[in-house]
Amino acid sequence: MNRQQKIAWFNLVVMVAGAVLAMVMAAIGVIKFAVVILLGIGCLVGISPVLFWRKRGKINFDERDELIYARGTLMASVITCSYFAVMCIMAFIFFRSKGSVPVYELIALVVGAFFCFVTSKSLITLLAYRMGVKDGKK
Amino acid sequence: MAKSETKNQIRRLRFENGEMTQQELADKAGVTRQTILAIEAGKYSPSLTLAFKIAKTFGVGIEKVFQYEDTET
Numbered sequence: 355m356n357r358q359q360k361i362a363w364f365n366l367v368v369m370v371a372g373a374v375l376a377m378v379m380a381a382i383g384v385i386k387f388a389v390v391i392l393l394g395i396g397c398l399v400g401i402s403p404v405l406f407w408r409k410r411g412k413i414n415f416d417e418r419d420e421l422i423y424a425r426g427t428l429m430a431s432v433i434t435c436s437y438f439a440v441m442c443i444m445a446f447i448f449f450r451s452k453g454s455v456p457v458y459e460l461i462a463l464v465v466g467a468f469f470c471f472v473t474s475k476s477l478i479t480l481l482a483y484r485m486g487v488k489d490g491k492k
Numbered sequence: 493m494a495k496s497e498t499k500n501q502i503r504r505l506r507f508e509n510g511e512m513t514q515q516e517l518a519d520k521a522g523v524t525r526q527t528i529l530a531i532e533a534g535k536y537s538p539s540l541t542l543a544f545k546i547a548k549t550f551g552v553g554i555e556k557v558f559q560y561e562d563t564e565t
Contacts, residue, residue: 414524485535
């Protein structure tokens with residue numbers, strides 16, 4: 355398993371753990387803090403490059419890794435933009451009668467996008483390494 | 493419809509060159525062992541630069557390492 359895969363696994367575990375904890379928080383009634391908990395735990399993904407430091411004198415990243423990284427980022431961006439489009443339409447439908455979108459819902463929307471991006475990128479990266487990249491296609 | 497496929501002789505060439513390991517080839521070509529493994533298995537098509545580097549490592553022309561096939565389906 356290379357550095358990219360380790361980072362992807364770490365990010366995926368962090369996001370799933372955050373989501374589970376957020377669901378538990380929501381289940382016990384503190385729903386307004388569930389999103390903040392997810393964001394707080396989710397931000398641990400920022401330490402992954404330090405946890406999996408590049409080893410000196412060893413090739414850690416080559417053209418195949420670069421391709422997988424670029425495709426993962428692109429696909430995750432597409433998924434996140436689609437999520438945003440759907441959620442903004444839903445916000446309009448649900449909160450149109452109230453005249454404004456509650457702040458809490460806006461935070462949930464942004465945290466959801468963050469979760470969406472990190473999780474989808476990790477999954478796509480892991481799948482690409484497992485399935486291979488052939489003739490310019492994943 | 494025409495289907496294209498790239499085949500390679502890396503595995504055979506490694507053994508003909510003193511049973512070179514994937515790691516040794518990877519170090520000489522400047523990539524990771526995983527990439528050599530993926531190329532050998534046909535799961536990844538290398539860039540032209542990498543293909544030339546691999547061929548140079550074996551001391552042969554690129555066409556001896558990689559073959560392009562066009563098959564009608």
